[in-house]
Amino acid sequence: MSDRLHLTHLPSLTTERDGQDVIRGLTQQPKSLPSYYFYDAAGSRLFEQICELPEYYPTRTELGILETAAEAIAQLTGACELVELGSGSDRKIRLLLSAYAHVQPRLYYRPIDVSGSILKTSAMALLADYPQLSIHGLVGTYQVGLEHLPPPLAPRRLLCFLGSTIGNLSPRECQTLFQQIHRVLRDGDYFLLGVDLIKDTSILLPAYNDAQGVTAAFNRNILHHLNWRFQGNFQPTAFSHRAIYNPIAQQIEMYLDSQQKQTVTLAALDFQCTCAAAEPILTEISRKFDLVALKAALTAAGFRWINAFTDPQQWFALCLCQV
Ligand code: AVI
16 A cells, blocks of 8 residues: 555755744734744644534534535546645545546545644545545645655546635735745646635534533644643633634634733743733634625636535535636
Protein backbone atom coordinates (compact mmCIF):
# COMPACT_ATOMS: atom_id res chain seq x y z
CA MET A 1 0.00 0.00 0.00
CA SER A 2 2.91 2.35 0.80
CA ASP A 3 3.89 2.57 -2.90
CA ARG A 4 0.53 4.26 -3.43
CA LEU A 5 1.20 6.89 -0.75
CA HIS A 6 3.68 9.73 -1.25
CA LEU A 7 3.98 12.57 1.27
CA THR A 8 6.07 15.66 0.59
CA HIS A 9 6.91 17.97 3.49
CA LEU A 10 7.05 21.54 2.26
CA PRO A 11 9.00 24.46 3.70
CA SER A 12 6.77 26.25 6.20
CA LEU A 13 5.96 29.88 6.77
CA THR A 14 6.74 29.47 10.46
CA THR A 15 8.21 32.90 11.00
CA GLU A 16 4.80 34.50 10.40
CA ARG A 17 3.16 31.85 12.57
CA ASP A 18 5.59 32.17 15.44
CA GLY A 19 3.52 34.66 17.29
CA GLN A 20 4.00 38.02 15.59
CA ASP A 21 0.46 37.73 14.27
CA VAL A 22 -0.80 37.10 17.84
CA ILE A 23 0.97 40.21 19.10
CA ARG A 24 -0.41 42.22 16.19
CA GLY A 25 -3.96 41.04 16.90
CA LEU A 26 -3.80 41.70 20.64
CA THR A 27 -2.35 45.19 20.24
CA GLN A 28 -5.03 46.28 17.75
CA GLN A 29 -8.34 47.87 18.69
CA PRO A 30 -10.61 45.93 18.69
CA LYS A 31 -8.44 42.97 19.74
CA SER A 32 -8.42 39.89 17.55
CA LEU A 33 -6.66 36.53 17.21
CA PRO A 34 -5.86 34.60 14.00
CA SER A 35 -8.42 31.81 13.80
CA TYR A 36 -6.02 29.09 12.64
CA TYR A 37 -4.81 28.92 16.28
CA PHE A 38 -8.09 27.07 17.00
CA TYR A 39 -6.70 23.97 15.39
CA ASP A 40 -4.35 22.19 17.78
CA ALA A 41 -5.19 18.51 18.41
CA ALA A 42 -7.92 19.38 20.96
CA GLY A 43 -9.35 22.11 18.69
CA SER A 44 -9.50 19.74 15.72
CA ARG A 45 -11.38 17.18 17.85
CA LEU A 46 -13.80 19.88 19.04
CA PHE A 47 -14.37 20.97 15.44
CA GLU A 48 -15.20 17.36 14.51
CA GLN A 49 -17.76 17.36 17.36
CA ILE A 50 -19.21 20.65 16.07
CA CYS A 51 -19.74 19.03 12.66
CA GLU A 52 -21.99 16.41 14.31
CA LEU A 53 -24.09 18.89 16.33
CA PRO A 54 -27.80 19.09 15.48
CA GLU A 55 -27.54 22.90 15.20
CA TYR A 56 -24.48 22.88 12.91
CA TYR A 57 -26.11 22.31 9.52
CA PRO A 58 -23.17 23.08 7.10
CA THR A 59 -21.40 19.70 7.23
CA ARG A 60 -24.43 17.49 6.74
CA THR A 61 -25.94 19.85 4.17
CA GLU A 62 -22.78 19.83 2.08
CA LEU A 63 -22.57 16.04 2.39
CA GLY A 64 -26.17 15.79 1.20
CA ILE A 65 -25.38 17.96 -1.85
CA LEU A 66 -22.34 15.83 -2.66
CA GLU A 67 -24.41 12.65 -2.36
CA THR A 68 -26.70 13.87 -5.12
CA ALA A 69 -24.23 15.91 -7.21
CA ALA A 70 -20.94 13.96 -7.16
CA GLU A 71 -21.84 11.80 -10.18
CA ALA A 72 -22.89 14.84 -12.21
CA ILE A 73 -19.66 16.66 -11.27
CA ALA A 74 -17.53 13.69 -12.36
CA GLN A 75 -19.45 13.35 -15.63
CA LEU A 76 -19.14 17.07 -16.33
CA THR A 77 -15.39 17.27 -15.73
CA GLY A 78 -14.23 13.86 -16.99
CA ALA A 79 -11.07 12.23 -15.61
CA CYS A 80 -9.37 14.39 -12.99
CA GLU A 81 -6.70 14.42 -10.34
CA LEU A 82 -8.49 15.53 -7.17
CA VAL A 83 -6.60 18.18 -5.21
CA GLU A 84 -8.03 19.14 -1.83
CA LEU A 85 -7.15 22.07 0.40
CA GLY A 86 -7.43 20.55 3.89
CA SER A 87 -7.94 16.85 4.46
CA GLY A 88 -9.80 16.61 7.80
CA SER A 89 -12.72 14.22 7.63
CA ASP A 90 -12.56 12.08 4.48
CA ARG A 91 -16.34 11.63 4.09
CA LYS A 92 -16.69 14.27 1.39
CA ILE A 93 -13.72 13.23 -0.71
CA ARG A 94 -14.98 9.62 -0.57
CA LEU A 95 -18.19 10.66 -2.31
CA LEU A 96 -16.16 12.33 -5.05
CA LEU A 97 -13.68 9.44 -5.39
CA SER A 98 -16.55 6.95 -5.72
CA ALA A 99 -18.10 9.09 -8.46
CA TYR A 100 -14.78 9.52 -10.32
CA ALA A 101 -14.25 5.75 -10.16
CA HIS A 102 -17.02 5.59 -12.80
CA VAL A 103 -15.19 7.87 -15.25
CA GLN A 104 -11.54 6.78 -14.88
CA PRO A 105 -9.75 3.50 -14.13
CA ARG A 106 -7.14 5.00 -11.76
CA LEU A 107 -7.78 7.62 -9.08
CA TYR A 108 -5.35 10.33 -8.00
CA TYR A 109 -5.81 12.36 -4.83
CA ARG A 110 -3.53 15.17 -3.69
CA PRO A 111 -4.50 16.53 -0.25
CA ILE A 112 -2.74 19.66 1.05
CA ASP A 113 -2.76 19.95 4.85
CA VAL A 114 -0.57 21.45 7.57
CA SER A 115 -0.94 18.32 9.68
CA GLY A 116 1.14 15.40 8.38
CA SER A 117 -0.43 13.04 10.93
CA ILE A 118 -4.04 13.87 9.99
CA LEU A 119 -3.10 13.59 6.33
CA LYS A 120 -1.48 10.18 6.80
CA THR A 121 -4.31 8.74 8.92
CA SER A 122 -6.99 9.70 6.43
CA ALA A 123 -4.81 8.59 3.48
CA MET A 124 -4.33 5.09 4.94
CA ALA A 125 -8.08 4.65 5.39
CA LEU A 126 -8.77 5.80 1.81
CA LEU A 127 -6.09 3.54 0.31
CA ALA A 128 -7.58 0.54 2.11
CA ASP A 129 -10.97 1.18 0.53
CA TYR A 130 -9.94 2.30 -2.99
CA PRO A 131 -7.45 -0.15 -4.54
CA GLN A 132 -7.20 1.96 -7.71
CA LEU A 133 -6.19 5.08 -5.72
CA SER A 134 -2.76 6.76 -5.40
CA ILE A 135 -2.29 9.59 -2.92
CA HIS A 136 0.36 12.29 -3.26
CA GLY A 137 -0.03 14.50 -0.20
CA LEU A 138 1.61 17.86 0.42
CA VAL A 139 2.27 18.75 4.07
CA GLY A 140 2.18 22.53 4.37
CA THR A 141 -0.08 25.57 4.29
CA TYR A 142 -2.51 26.03 1.41
CA GLN A 143 -0.48 28.88 0.02
CA VAL A 144 2.81 26.96 0.00
CA GLY A 145 1.11 23.75 -1.18
CA LEU A 146 -0.45 25.53 -4.14
CA GLU A 147 2.93 26.96 -5.16
CA HIS A 148 4.46 23.46 -5.08
CA LEU A 149 1.84 21.58 -7.11
CA PRO A 150 3.71 19.18 -9.41
CA PRO A 151 2.33 18.41 -12.89
CA PRO A 152 -1.06 16.64 -12.71
CA LEU A 153 -1.30 12.85 -12.94
CA ALA A 154 -4.61 12.94 -14.82
CA PRO A 155 -5.69 15.01 -17.86
CA ARG A 156 -7.22 17.67 -15.63
CA ARG A 157 -7.39 18.78 -12.04
CA LEU A 158 -10.41 19.33 -9.83
CA LEU A 159 -9.25 21.52 -6.96
CA CYS A 160 -11.68 21.18 -4.04
CA PHE A 161 -12.03 23.67 -1.20
CA LEU A 162 -14.97 22.37 0.80
CA GLY A 163 -16.68 23.03 4.12
CA SER A 164 -17.03 26.80 3.59
CA THR A 165 -13.55 27.23 5.06
CA ILE A 166 -13.27 30.09 2.55
CA GLY A 167 -15.77 31.90 4.80
CA ASN A 168 -13.12 32.18 7.52
CA LEU A 169 -11.07 34.47 5.26
CA SER A 170 -11.64 38.20 4.87
CA PRO A 171 -12.93 39.36 1.47
CA ARG A 172 -9.42 40.48 0.55
CA GLU A 173 -7.77 37.19 1.63
CA CYS A 174 -10.50 35.33 -0.23
CA GLN A 175 -9.87 37.22 -3.47
CA THR A 176 -6.10 36.68 -3.12
CA LEU A 177 -6.67 32.93 -2.70
CA PHE A 178 -9.00 32.80 -5.74
CA GLN A 179 -6.31 34.55 -7.79
CA GLN A 180 -3.62 32.17 -6.55
CA ILE A 181 -5.76 29.12 -7.33
CA HIS A 182 -6.52 30.49 -10.80
CA ARG A 183 -2.82 31.14 -11.42
CA VAL A 184 -1.59 27.67 -10.39
CA LEU A 185 -4.30 25.73 -12.25
CA ARG A 186 -4.01 25.12 -15.98
CA ASP A 187 -6.46 25.95 -18.75
CA GLY A 188 -9.38 23.53 -18.53
CA ASP A 189 -8.84 22.63 -14.83
CA TYR A 190 -11.77 22.88 -12.42
CA PHE A 191 -12.37 24.50 -9.03
CA LEU A 192 -15.06 23.15 -6.69
CA LEU A 193 -15.84 25.51 -3.83
CA GLY A 194 -18.19 24.76 -0.89
CA VAL A 195 -19.87 27.86 0.58
CA ASP A 196 -22.38 28.54 3.30
CA LEU A 197 -25.21 30.76 2.00
CA ILE A 198 -26.94 33.72 3.66
CA LYS A 199 -30.00 32.59 5.58
CA ASP A 200 -32.27 33.51 8.47
CA THR A 201 -30.56 34.20 11.79
CA SER A 202 -32.89 31.65 13.43
CA ILE A 203 -30.79 29.01 11.63
CA LEU A 204 -27.42 30.80 11.64
CA LEU A 205 -27.15 31.80 15.30
CA PRO A 206 -27.82 28.42 16.94
CA ALA A 207 -25.17 26.86 14.65
CA TYR A 208 -22.55 28.99 16.47
CA ASN A 209 -24.25 28.98 19.91
CA ASP A 210 -25.05 25.30 20.38
CA ALA A 211 -26.93 24.06 23.42
CA GLN A 212 -24.18 21.67 24.55
CA GLY A 213 -21.53 24.41 24.58
CA VAL A 214 -19.17 22.65 22.17
CA THR A 215 -18.65 25.84 20.12
CA ALA A 216 -17.93 27.75 23.33
CA ALA A 217 -15.29 25.15 24.27
CA PHE A 218 -13.85 25.35 20.73
CA ASN A 219 -13.67 29.13 21.03
CA ARG A 220 -11.96 29.06 24.45
CA ASN A 221 -9.57 26.39 23.25
CA ILE A 222 -7.72 29.04 21.24
CA LEU A 223 -6.54 30.44 24.61
CA HIS A 224 -5.44 27.00 25.87
CA HIS A 225 -3.49 26.60 22.65
CA LEU A 226 -1.81 30.01 22.99
CA ASN A 227 -0.95 29.22 26.65
CA TRP A 228 0.74 26.00 25.58
CA ARG A 229 2.43 27.41 22.52
CA PHE A 230 3.69 30.70 23.93
CA GLN A 231 3.88 30.00 27.69
CA GLY A 232 0.80 32.09 28.31
CA ASN A 233 -1.39 32.62 31.35
CA PHE A 234 -4.78 33.26 29.74
CA GLN A 235 -7.54 31.98 32.03
CA PRO A 236 -9.96 30.58 29.44
CA THR A 237 -12.81 30.42 31.98
CA ALA A 238 -12.46 34.17 32.54
CA PHE A 239 -13.63 34.73 28.95
CA SER A 240 -17.12 34.08 27.69
CA HIS A 241 -18.09 32.87 24.24
CA ARG A 242 -20.28 35.12 22.10
CA ALA A 243 -21.33 34.64 18.47
CA ILE A 244 -23.39 37.23 16.61
CA TYR A 245 -24.48 37.76 13.00
CA ASN A 246 -23.28 40.99 11.42
CA PRO A 247 -25.81 41.62 8.62
CA ILE A 248 -23.72 44.36 7.01
CA ALA A 249 -20.58 42.26 6.62
CA GLN A 250 -22.83 39.17 6.15
CA GLN A 251 -20.82 37.15 8.62
CA ILE A 252 -20.96 35.38 11.93
CA GLU A 253 -18.45 36.95 14.33
CA MET A 254 -17.16 34.94 17.27
CA TYR A 255 -15.76 36.74 20.26
CA LEU A 256 -14.25 35.92 23.63
CA ASP A 257 -15.41 38.59 26.06
CA SER A 258 -13.17 39.25 29.04
CA GLN A 259 -15.31 38.85 32.14
CA GLN A 260 -13.09 41.11 34.25
CA LYS A 261 -10.12 43.40 33.89
CA GLN A 262 -7.13 41.08 33.48
CA THR A 263 -3.51 41.22 32.42
CA VAL A 264 -2.26 38.45 30.19
CA THR A 265 1.33 37.44 29.56
CA LEU A 266 2.73 35.35 26.72
CA ALA A 267 6.21 34.73 28.11
CA ALA A 268 7.68 33.11 24.99
CA LEU A 269 6.76 36.22 23.02
CA ASP A 270 7.87 38.61 25.76
CA PHE A 271 4.41 40.14 25.46
CA GLN A 272 1.85 41.45 27.91
CA CYS A 273 -1.52 43.10 27.42
CA THR A 274 -4.51 44.10 29.48
CA CYS A 275 -8.09 43.19 28.67
CA ALA A 276 -10.67 45.53 30.17
CA ALA A 277 -13.82 44.16 31.77
CA ALA A 278 -16.26 43.19 28.98
CA GLU A 279 -13.62 43.84 26.30
CA PRO A 280 -14.10 41.52 23.31
CA ILE A 281 -11.44 39.61 21.38
CA LEU A 282 -12.57 38.73 17.85
CA THR A 283 -11.52 35.11 17.22
CA GLU A 284 -13.29 34.22 13.97
CA ILE A 285 -15.38 35.52 11.12
CA SER A 286 -17.51 33.04 9.20
CA ARG A 287 -18.82 34.71 6.08
CA LYS A 288 -22.11 33.73 4.51
CA PHE A 289 -22.35 34.06 0.76
CA ASP A 290 -24.72 35.30 -1.86
CA LEU A 291 -24.29 33.36 -5.12
CA VAL A 292 -24.52 36.42 -7.38
CA ALA A 293 -21.70 38.22 -5.51
CA LEU A 294 -19.65 35.02 -5.31
CA LYS A 295 -19.99 34.41 -9.03
CA ALA A 296 -18.76 37.98 -9.64
CA ALA A 297 -15.76 37.42 -7.33
CA LEU A 298 -14.81 34.15 -9.07
CA THR A 299 -15.27 35.69 -12.50
CA ALA A 300 -13.10 38.66 -11.46
CA ALA A 301 -10.36 36.16 -10.54
CA GLY A 302 -10.59 34.70 -14.07
CA PHE A 303 -12.83 31.64 -13.56
CA ARG A 304 -15.66 30.59 -15.86
CA TRP A 305 -18.72 29.78 -13.77
CA ILE A 306 -20.26 26.40 -14.61
CA ASN A 307 -22.89 25.59 -11.99
CA ALA A 308 -23.90 25.84 -8.35
CA PHE A 309 -25.26 22.65 -6.78
CA THR A 310 -27.44 23.40 -3.76
CA ASP A 311 -29.72 21.67 -1.26
CA PRO A 312 -33.52 22.07 -1.44
CA GLN A 313 -33.45 24.80 1.27
CA GLN A 314 -30.62 26.67 -0.48
CA TRP A 315 -28.56 26.71 2.73
CA PHE A 316 -25.25 25.68 1.19
CA ALA A 317 -23.76 25.55 -2.31
CA LEU A 318 -21.04 23.70 -4.16
CA CYS A 319 -19.85 25.99 -6.92
CA LEU A 320 -18.13 24.46 -9.93
CA CYS A 321 -16.06 26.69 -12.17
CA GLN A 322 -13.30 26.27 -14.72
CA VAL A 323 -10.08 28.01 -15.62
C1 AVI B 1 -14.06 25.73 9.58
N1 AVI B 1 -15.14 26.69 9.44
C2 AVI B 1 -15.77 26.60 8.12
C3 AVI B 1 -16.14 26.68 10.54
C4 AVI B 1 -17.22 27.75 10.29
O1 AVI B 1 -18.40 27.39 10.36
O2 AVI B 1 -16.87 28.88 10.00
C5 AVI B 1 -15.46 26.93 11.88
C6 AVI B 1 -16.44 27.02 13.01
N2 AVI B 1 -16.43 27.94 13.94
C7 AVI B 1 -17.40 27.72 14.80
N3 AVI B 1 -18.08 26.67 14.41
C8 AVI B 1 -17.47 26.20 13.29
